[in-house]
Amino acid sequence: MEKQARLLSSQLVQKQRLVEVLLNRSVLAWKEIETSRKRGSGISNISETAGSHVVQVCEIIAVQQTEEDKVNTDTRGRKSRKKAQQHSKLHPHAFTVSYVRRTRQHRWRCCDITFHCSSQALSQQWIQAINEQLSLLSDRPKSLLVYINPYGGKRRGKRIYEQKVAPLFHRASILADVIVTERANHARDHLKTEANLEKYDGVVCVGGDGMFSEILHGLVTRTQTDHGVDQSQPDADLVPCSLRIGIIPAGSTDCVCFASVGTNDPVTSALHIIVGDCQPMDVCSVHNSNTFLRYSVSLLGYGFYGDVLTDSERKRWMGPARYDLSGAKTFLTHKYYEGTVSFLPAEDNVGNPRDKLQCRSGCCICQYKPQLDEKPCEMSKEKSDKDGSGRWCVIRDKFIAINAASMSCACPRSPKGLSPSAHLADGTTDLILVRKCSRLDFFRHLLRHTNKDDQFDHSFVEVHRVRKFRFHPKQQEAVSLEDLSETNKKMAFSPICSTPPACNYSSTHSSWNCDGEILPHAAIQVSVQCQLIRLFARGIEEQQQSVCEDPYTLAAL
Numbered sequence: 001m002e003k004q005a006r007l008l009s010s011q012l013v014q015k016q017r018l019v020e021v022l023l024n025r026s027v028l029a030w031k032e033i034e035t036s037r038k039r040g041s042g043i044s045n046i047s048e049t050a051g052s053h054v055v056q057v058c059e060i061i062a063v064q065q066t067e068e069d070k071v072n073t074d075t076r077g078r079k080s081r082k083k084a085q086q087h088s089k090l091h092p093h094a095f096t097v098s099y100v101r102r103t104r105q106h107r108w109r110c111c112d113i114t115f116h117c118s119s120q121a122l123s124q125q126w127i128q129a130i131n132e133q134l135s136l137l138s139d140r141p142k143s144l145l146v147y148i149n150p151y152g153g154k155r156r157g158k159r160i161y162e163q164k165v166a167p168l169f170h171r172a173s174i175l176a177d178v179i180v181t182e183r184a185n186h187a188r189d190h191l192k193t194e195a196n197l198e199k200y201d202g203v204v205c206v207g208g209d210g211m212f213s214e215i216l217h218g219l220v221t222r223t224q225t226d227h228g229v230d231q232s233q234p235d236a237d238l239v240p241c242s243l244r245i246g247i248i249p250a251g252s253t254d255c256v257c258f259a260s261v262g263t264n265d266p267v268t269s270a271l272h273i274i275v276g277d278c279q280p281m282d283v284c285s286v287h288n289s290n291t292f293l294r295y296s297v298s299l300l301g302y303g304f305y306g307d308v309l310t311d312s313e314r315k316r317w318m319g320p321a322r323y324d325l326s327g328a329k330t331f332l333t334h335k336y337y338e339g340t341v342s343f344l345p346a347e348d349n350v351g352n353p354r355d356k357l358q359c360r361s362g363c364c365i366c367q368y369k370p371q372l373d374e375k376p377c378e379m380s381k382e383k384s385d386k387d388g389s390g391r392w393c394v395i396r397d398k399f400i401a402i403n404a405a406s407m408s409c410a411c412p413r414s415p416k417g418l419s420p421s422a423h424l425a426d427g428t429t430d431l432i433l434v435r436k437c438s439r440l441d442f443f444r445h446l447l448r449h450t451n452k453d454d455q456f457d458h459s460f461v462e463v464h465r466v467r468k469f470r471f472h473p474k475q476q477e478a479v480s481l482e483d484l485s486e487t488n489k490k491m492a493f494s495p496i497c498s499t500p501p502a503c504n505y506s507s508t509h510s511s512w513n514c515d516g517e518i519l520p521h522a523a524i525q526v527s528v529q530c531q532l533i534r535l536f537a538r539g540i541e542e543q544q545q546s547v548c549e550d551p552y553t554l555a556a557l
């Protein structure tokens with residue numbers, strides 16, 4: 001630990017116990033004085049550590065004078081209340097520090113601790129010293145523009161914001177202008193043209209992935225317009241957005257939040273916004289020839305996930321359960337689609353989708369930025385195409401699913417995601433090709449989205465880490481696996497769909513599921529724009545190591 005000058009240290013009272021409290025530039029630490037005396041009498045240093053606490057200054061939410069009536073109700077029970085009253089006579093002034101406490105599964109909570117002081121002057125000195133340190137944290141937002149989708153997920157967005165988020169923003173002295181959307185694309189259009197963005201340090205969306213996508217489109221388009229960049233050109237150099245985006249999860253999948261924070265919990269997300277976290281993120285631009293279609297940050301899925309989405313849009317009234325029903329229905333129909341996938345592989349030094357280097361807070365793969373003169377690796381001759389570049393790979397086949405995961409796509413339904421080792425900000429997307437296979441094999445593959453087994457370890461699945469890709473569907477009549485008698489015989493799991501008429505189709509084309517929105521074109525070209533946006537997040541934190549040494553002593557040294 002780097003040695004820091006002590007800014008303030010005093011003996012104060014906390015819950016009837018005398019504690020030594022110290023503040024330096026990086027931590028606020030306190031330790032029971034009685035406990036340290038017991039130590040000399042032979043009590044193990046585990047209780048010594050148990051009585052010793054450290055909070056990083058960057059994880060303090062706020063400090064404030066404790067209201068007088070709360071000073072005397074700091075404890076429960078008659079005995080302790082009596083003792084507390086004695087203490088509060090001697091220490092009638094108090095201040096309360098609110099800080100981040102980590103709980104299970106990457107959740108954060110806001111915790112309060114009250115210190116009692118012998119004089120008003122001492123209490124004020126502490127409040128001022130802590131506030132001075134907080135004011136040096138320049139990454140923290142002071143003013144936010146908040147959009148709430150009142151109809152996302154289980155329609156709880158407004159309540160979640162009012163009950164769980166607004167009180168925390170208020171405590172952290174963050175000013176928030178709130179817009180409750182009145183129609184789809186309200187937030188996107190407002191950001192594109194109307195919003196006075198100079199007033200704000202960030203934009204917050206309360207909703208699901210669809211709502212996040214609106215904010216993404218509004219902000220990216222506005223940034224390009226302000227800088228005179230034409231986003232309809234597939235090779236345009238897009239300008240990164242300066243405002244960070246916060247996501248308060250209130251949707252059905254909340255995959256962007258889950259994959260960048262590790263949980264879909266509104267309080268955790270609010271705290272990441274307050275402490276001013278910053279997580280850069282890749283954005284895929286999707287074009288059809290020179291027509292801009294959409295941006296994507298999580299899943300671009302053709303075939304299975306496109307069909308699930310198309311079916312589920314008709315069942316929006318069901319809320320999050322629509323995906324389960326449409327997922328089961330699409331699985332039973334078991335369609336495949338013919339087409340050509342071309343892709344530009346990424347260099348070897350960004351890892352590969354089958355390694356175990358998962359993207360975590362401070363990820364080293366995402367730190368790496370390719371140099372301008374660095375070219376993606378050469379592919380084998382027989383795989384390379386004939387378009388002159390020699391680096392594009394071309395695969396023409398029948399696919400049940402084509403999925404491009406620009407991040408892991410972890411979500412409550414799939415805790416490790418569609419590509420567990422995909423990275424948030426490495427400038428690549430993991431292209432997963434699921435070729436025509438039996439229904440049983442596809443079931444096995446899908447099942448692995450929900451457990452720890454390797455979903456790429458199947459002969460009919462291949463995965464590539466790519467910087468760009470294209471897809472062209474084959475133009476022909478509809479094909480159902482059940483229509484092909486030869487395939488039918490080979491199928492090991494046909495009883496689930498034993499009625500052939502249910503398996504006839506009128507279309508050879510699926511649709512692209514672009515972060516939960518349906519794309520109108522099957523033929524697309526996709527290019528990953530490295531770190532085009534930034535979130536109020538820090539990536540998924542590794543589980544914390546237990547500290548063996550006394551943290552107070554470490555801070556005081």
Ligand SMILES: Nc1ncnc2c1ncn2[C@@H]1O[C@H](COP(=O)(O)OP(=O)(O)OP(=O)(O)O)[C@@H](O)[C@H]1O
Nearest residue numbers: 152153181182183207208209210211251252253254
């Ligand atoms: N006021 C509104 N009325 C109707 N639709 C809206 C409104 N505001 C936003 N929308 C649209 O609602 C759609 C779904 O919203 P959202 O993403 O918040 O929830 P979800 O679809 O349940 O969750 P997920 O996208 O995580 O599956 C979005 O595409 C968004 O454009």
Ligand SMILES: CCCCCCCCCCCCC/C=C/[C@@H](O)[C@H](CO)NC(=O)CCCCC
Nearest residue numbers: 209253255298299323327409414446449515516
């Ligand atoms: C037989 C057991 C089968 C179990 C299969 C479960 C697999 C679940 C994988 C979920 C992957 C979600 C990827 C994220 C996509 C989001 O951009 C998008 C917008 O929210 N969500 C969906 O399209 C919603 C897609 C929901 C699909 C079910």
Ligand SMILES: [Ca+2]
Nearest residue numbers: 282406423428
């Ligand atoms: Ca990526």
